[in-house]
Amino acid sequence: MGAAEIDPKQVRDEADDAIAAGDTAAARRHLERIWANHPGASSAGFIDKRRDTLDAHHPLRPVRVAILRSFTVEPLVPVLRAAGALHGLAIEVTVGGFNTYAQEMLGAGGSFLASDAPDVVILAVRSAELAPDLWYDYADLAPDDIDAAVQRVVSEVAGIVEGFRRVSEAPLVVHGLELPPRAAIGVAHDPDSLGHRDAFARINDGLRSVAERTSGVHVLDLDAVVARVGVDNWHDDAKWVAMRMPIRATAMHELVAEWLRFLLPLVGLSSKVLVVDLDNTMWGGVVGEDGFDGIDLDPDRVGGAGFLAMQRTMLDLRARGILLAVCSKNNEADALKVLEEHPEMKLRPEHFSAMRINWEHKAENLRSIAAELNVGLDSLAFIDDNPAECDQIRRLLPEVTVIELDRAPRPSWNPLVGHPRFERIGLTTEDRERANMYEQQRARTEAYEQATSLDDYLHSLNTEVSIEAAAPSDVPRIAQLTQKTNQFNLTTRRYSEAQIDGFRTSDSTDVVLVRASDRFGSHGVIGTAIVEREASAARIDTLLLSCRVIGRGVETALLSWIVDRARGAGMDRVDGEFIATAKNQPAAEFYESNGFTLAGADGEHTYWTLDPATAGVDTPEWIAVQSGGSTVEENT
Amino acid sequence: MTEAVTDRVIELAAEVFEVEPSELERTSTSDDIESWDSFAQLNLMVAIEDEYGIELDPERIGDLADLGALIDWVADLVAS
Numbered sequence: 001m002g003a004a005e006i007d008p009k010q011v012r013d014e015a016d017d018a019i020a021a022g023d024t025a026a027a028r029r030h031l032e033r034i035w036a037n038h039p040g041a042s043s044a045g046f047i048d049k050r051r052d053t054l055d056a057h058h059p060l061r062p063v064r065v066a067i068l069r070s071f072t073v074e075p076l077v078p079v080l081r082a083a084g085a086l087h088g089l090a091i092e093v094t095v096g097g098f099n100t101y102a103q104e105m106l107g108a109g110g111s112f113l114a115s116d117a118p119d120v121v122i123l124a125v126r127s128a129e130l131a132p133d134l135w136y137d138y139a140d141l142a143p144d145d146i147d148a149a150v151q152r153v154v155s156e157v158a159g160i161v162e163g164f165r166r167v168s169e170a171p172l173v174v175h176g177l178e179l180p181p182r183a184a185i186g187v188a189h190d191p192d193s194l195g196h197r198d199a200f201a202r203i204n205d206g207l208r209s210v211a212e213r214t215s216g217v218h219v220l221d222l223d224a225v226v227a228r229v230g231v232d233n234w235h236d237d238a239k240w241v242a243m244r245m246p247i248r249a250t251a252m253h254e255l256v257a258e259w260l261r262f263l264l265p266l267v268g269l270s271s272k273v274l275v276v277d278l279d280n281t282m283w284g285g286v287v288g289e290d291g292f293d294g295i296d297l298d299p300d301r302v303g304g305a306g307f308l309a310m311q312r313t314m315l316d317l318r319a320r321g322i323l324l325a326v327c328s329k330n331n332e333a334d335a336l337k338v339l340e341e342h343p344e345m346k347l348r349p350e351h352f353s354a355m356r357i358n359w360e361h362k363a364e365n366l367r368s369i370a371a372e373l374n375v376g377l378d379s380l381a382f383i384d385d386n387p388a389e390c391d392q393i394r395r396l397l398p399e400v401t402v403i404e405l406d407r408a409p410r411p412s413w414n415p416l417v418g419h420p421r422f423e424r425i426g427l428t429t430e431d432r433e434r435a436n437m438y439e440q441q442r443a444r445t446e447a448y449e450q451a452t453s454l455d456d457y458l459h460s461l462n463t464e465v466s467i468e469a470a471a472p473s474d475v476p477r478i479a480q481l482t483q484k485t486n487q488f489n490l491t492t493r494r495y496s497e498a499q500i501d502g503f504r505t506s507d508s509t510d511v512v513l514v515r516a517s518d519r520f521g522s523h524g525v526i527g528t529a530i531v532e533r534e535a536s537a538a539r540i541d542t543l544l545l546s547c548r549v550i551g552r553g554v555e556t557a558l559l560s561w562i563v564d565r566a567r568g569a570g571m572d573r574v575d576g577e578f579i580a581t582a583k584n585q586p587a588a589e590f591y592e593s594n595g596f597t598l599a600g601a602d603g604e605h606t607y608w609t610l611d612p613a614t615a616g617v618d619t620p621e622w623i624a625v626q627s628g629g630s631t632v633e634e635n636t
Numbered sequence: 637m638t639e640a641v642t643d644r645v646i647e648l649a650a651e652v653f654e655v656e657p658s659e660l661e662r663t664s665t666s667d668d669i670e671s672w673d674s675f676a677q678l679n680l681m682v683a684i685e686d687e688y689g690i691e692l693d694p695e696r697i698g699d700l701a702d703l704g705a706l707i708d709w710v711a712d713l714v715a716s
Contacts, residue, residue, distance in 0.1 A: 041679070042687035045651025074675045075682040078652075242694035243678060249685035 006037050012046060019050065024057035025394040029387075029404070035086055036406070039253040041075060044082035051085045058398040060090035063267050065259075066118035066170075067093060068101035070129040072245040079256045087260055087420055088269050088401075094118060098244070101125060105160045107167035114167050120266050121170050122220075122259060123160075126246065127177040127200060130157070134199050139184040143193040150199055154206030161214055169498040171216045173262045176204045179223045181231040215475055215497040218262060218425055225258050257418065264420040268483035268494060271381035271401055271421040273353070273373055274317055275366060278328035278335055280385040281405055282347070283307050287334045297344040304344070306409040311346040313416045318351060320424050321431030323373060323438055325354040327365045327382070332357040353438040362389050363396040373438070374547040376486055376583060381421055428477045430524040440520040441548065458552060458622040461518040465554055466626040467561045470511040470528070475500050478513060478528045481544060486583040488555060489544040490576065490590060495530075508533050509541075510565075514558050516549055523548055529558055531565075537573040538566040543590075550586055553620030559594055560617040561627065567612035575599070576608040641711040645684060649703065652680045662704030688714050 015030035031050060034043050054060060063084070067073050077093045084091040094116055096104045101123060104111045113121065128135045131153045134146065141149065157174070164172060183196035194202060204219070211217040226234045229251045239245040247255065264270065279286040284296025284303045298304035318324055324347070328335055335357045339349050349355070354372050356365035362384075370377050378399040384390050385405040393402050401421050409415075416422065424431055444461065470478055479497040486492065495503075503509040514527035526549050530542040540562065545555045566574045576591045581604075591608035592598070594617045600607040610617075619625055642662075650657040653671045666672040681692050684706075690713045700706050 038686075040686040041683040042648065045648060045683060049651060072678070075679050078679060236691075238691065239694050245678065245682075249682040250689060252682070252686075 006033055008034060008037060008043075011037070015046075015050065019053050024053055025391065025398065027053045028057045028394060029391065032086055032404070033406075035083070039083065039257075041079055041249055041252060044078040047082035047085060048078055051081070051090065054085050055090065057394070058088070060085060060088055061267055061269055062090045062092070063120065063263060064092050064094070064116065064118045065263065066096065066113060066116065066121045068096035068104050068121065068123050068125075070099050070101065070125040071240075072098075072243055073124060075245065075249070076247075076252050076256060079252050080259060083253065083256050083260055084263065087264060089260075089263060089267070091263075099129070102160055105167070106163040111167060113164070113170070117168070118170050120263055121164070121168065121172045123172060123174045125175060127180070130177065131200070131203065134196075135180060138180075138196045138199070143190075146194050146199055150194070150202050150206070153203050154210065157207055158210045161210055161217055165214060165498060169216070169496055169502065171218065171262075171266045171496050171498075173218050173220050173259070173266075174207060174211065175222045176207055176219045177222065178226050215501045216479075220258055220262065222255075222258075225254055229254050257420070260420040261418065261423040262425065265423045265425045269421065270379075270424070270484065271322065272375050272379035272484075273323045273325055273369070273381070274314065274416070274422070275325045275327045275369060275380055275382045276314065277384040277386065277389070277405075278326060278330060278338075278357075280408075281383060282311065283338065283342075283345075284408070287338055288331055292334070292337055292342065295338065295342075297342060299344060302410065303408060305411045306414070308344065308346060309411045310409040310414040310416065313414055314347060315351070317416065317422050318435045319432065320422065320427060321434035322422055323353040323435055324351055325356075325369050325373070326352050327356045327362055327369065329359055329362070330357050350439070351435075353435065353442075361392070363392055366393065366397055366400060374487075374550070381419075383416070426476050428480065430477060433524065437521065437523060437548070443520050444518070455622075458620070461520075461552070461622070462624075463516060463518045463552060463554070463622060464624045464626065465557050466515045467512060467558060468627065470500075470504050470513050472501070472504070474513055474525065475504065477525045478511060481525070481528050481546065482542060485544045485546060486581070487547050487585075488550050488587045489542075489581075489584050490540070490587050491542055491579045492581050492584060493542050495542075500530075503530055512558070512562070514545070514554060516554055527554060527558055529562060531562055533569070533571075536571055537575055538562065538569075538571055539575045540577065543576070553623055555587075555590065556594060556617060557619040557623050557625055559590075560619045561625070563610065563612050563617045567616075571612060574610045574612055576610075578606045578608065580604040580606075638707075638711045641714055642707050644687065645707050645710055646703070648683045648687065649680055652676050652683060660703060662702065662707065664703045665701070684710055690714065 011030050011033050015027050015034065018026035018030060031047050031054065035047060073095055080093060081091050094112060104113060107114055131149060133141065134149050161172065177200045179197045179200045185196060207219050211219050233248060234251050236246060236248040276282060284307055285294060287295050296304040297307060299308055314324055339345060354369045356369060366377065366380055366382060370380055377397055381401040381403060382393055383403040383405055387404060390402045390404040393400050403415050405415065475497050479495055479500045482493065482495045500511060504511045510531045510533065512529045512531065513525050516523045516526050527545040528542065529540060532539040532541055543558065563574050576596055578588065578591060580588065595615050596608035596610045598606060599609045646657050646660050649660055653669050653676055655669060681697060685692055688710065700709065
């Protein structure tokens with residue numbers, strides 16, 4: 001798949017020249033080119049040494065990763081640090097003892113998992129260590145022995161994982177098992193026995209079941225990674241025997257890339273919107289010059305087929321809940337004609353949540369797309385074949401993820417596939433429906449433009465809200481909201497699924513969620529609050545609302561519900577807290593405007609309180625609240 | 637060819653050992669460089685293999701007298 005040919009030495013020099021000149025945007029581009037040209041251990045040291053430059057261009061998110069293992073992972077660490085830095089992470093790695101993963105997971109002897117509190121834990125154990133009998137001696141086993149071995153391995157991992165949950169709340173990524181590439185009984189099929197590969201596939205099914213019933217546990221499909229690399233390009237027999245290092249130097253970056261596909265979404269670094277250029281990105285050629293019939297979207301040519309395959313990838317991303325937007329310097333009529341009428345186009349105007357086809361600066365257009373879709377600029381990813389446009393965005397909007405399309409996409413390759421910013425861990429119903437919800441949002445905006453006043457508009461929406469305690473099935477969505485919500489978020493505390501589940505099952509904490517719908521459709525779960533009940537006070541640890549519904553009073557309905565609850569329980573106080581961040585200005589006035597009084601301040605923190613016996617918070621009259629799934633009270 | 641390999645192996649070694657390239661020379665050994673331990677040696681081996689797409693026999697790597705011997709070995713493999 002080789003990148004555009006570069007001279008690595010020259011690009012390393014260019015990177016250092018840019019660093020010496022203080023040009024962090026150019027340095028980032030050169031470091032990305034080095035990695036794209038040759039990802040792996042030989043480029044990792046150079047990039048890792050220049051992590052400060054990437055951090056200066058746009059601050060990296062610190063992440064502590066613990067790797068527990070049955071093999072030598074140390075050479076993978078620099079590769080992970082380098083690849084992580086290029087994707088926005090400042091990764092620090094702790095490695096567990098050799099083959100002591102079970103003791104560490106179970107917390108024996110003051111395991112470092114409890115004391116170090118890593119942000120993410122990876123459990124990397126090989127098939128040959130976890131199931132040596134099945135791996136090496138399968139042919140000697142009777143059918144019952146094979147079934148028993150499968151059961152044994154799954155319950156062993158289940159026990160370790162459940163024990164781990166008592167030691168740590170960190171998300172856990174468990175390596176699935178590699179399938180034996182060559183079955184011990186050859187091509188034969190034994191109808192009475194689980195096949196050699198099937199036995200390992202069955203273990204992987206079991207691991208996925210363990211992950212489904214334990215919050216915050218995820219299975220990495222290692223066999224798929226090995227298949228992409230090729231078995232013979234993956235295994236390093238000589239270094240396995242001598243140093244317990246089983247993976248070839250040239251294959252390590254593939255495992256690291258897979259780790260990052262978990263790490264980025266787990267720490268909340270996810271793009272919500274993909275902004276795409278048109279000419280030479282969506283199709284081959286320039287429509288303004290080559291004309292409607294001259295652009296390449298020919299499925300029978302490798303060029304056209306490559307662009308069509310990338311359009312298919314964009315539709316895949318949209319199905320994950322990532323919004324698509326167009327930003328193109330073009331005559332609008334020319335470009336729209338292709339989008340609307342070209343017979344080969346897979347993407348049509350209705351797939352895009354925003355479009356900017358004009359001659360403005362792309363940085364301006366990206367700002368206005370972010371504003372229209374109500375997301376922060378750091379939620380945008382931007383793909384363009386033009387290095388100058390990419391350079392402008394890196395300079396003016398360093399928080400945007402820039403994907404420079406430096407070679408034409410091919411039917412089997414494009415840079416969107418497997419990009420870690422587009423990964424989602426456990427798709428929620430909201431993710432799958434998000435793009436359609438934005439369609440409804442557009443209809444809402446049109447209604448707003450037609451309504452004569454804001455009040456009329458809010459009434460016309462027929463907003464209905466239901467507020468209730470979170471159920472186990474709501475935990476992933478609530479954790480996701482705490483991870484991703486930046487604007488209307490009073491404390492911006494990020495919680496893992498395990499932590500949310502801990503709150504939910506605690507006697508002294510309530511986890512409350514809000515669903516909203518209106519005449520255009522359902523928004524799903526759009527807000528949450530975590531309330532600690534103390535002897536005579538309710539303390540609001542977290543209160544947040546998805547940006548989709550900001551400004552419609554839903555947040556006030558939620559606060560009203562909490563205050564009513566506290567009054568019903570005879571409490572003296574409802575305490576709230578606001579922690580100012582770069583992004584949550586929309587929530588800054590929330591407590592004050594709802595009648596809370598300032599009780600203290602400390603740096604970015606302000607503390608607010610209200611006596612529910614003498615004061616209340618009124619739900620806006622245009623919202624109908626349904627509580628706990630039972631009574632509907634219409635506030636008039 | 638050997639000159640290019642020498643420069644590049646020294647660069648990779650400097651990155652792995654976290655020293656300046658000027659602190660390394662052909663006669664450097666693990667006794668001279670404090671951070672040159674067995675994991676650093678493995679990481680250097682992997683970086684060289686990845687750079688040139690070659691395989692270094694792990695049983696032979698411990699027998700190398702100094703950095704110069706490693707460079708010559710790599711240059712031989714790259715040339716062949």
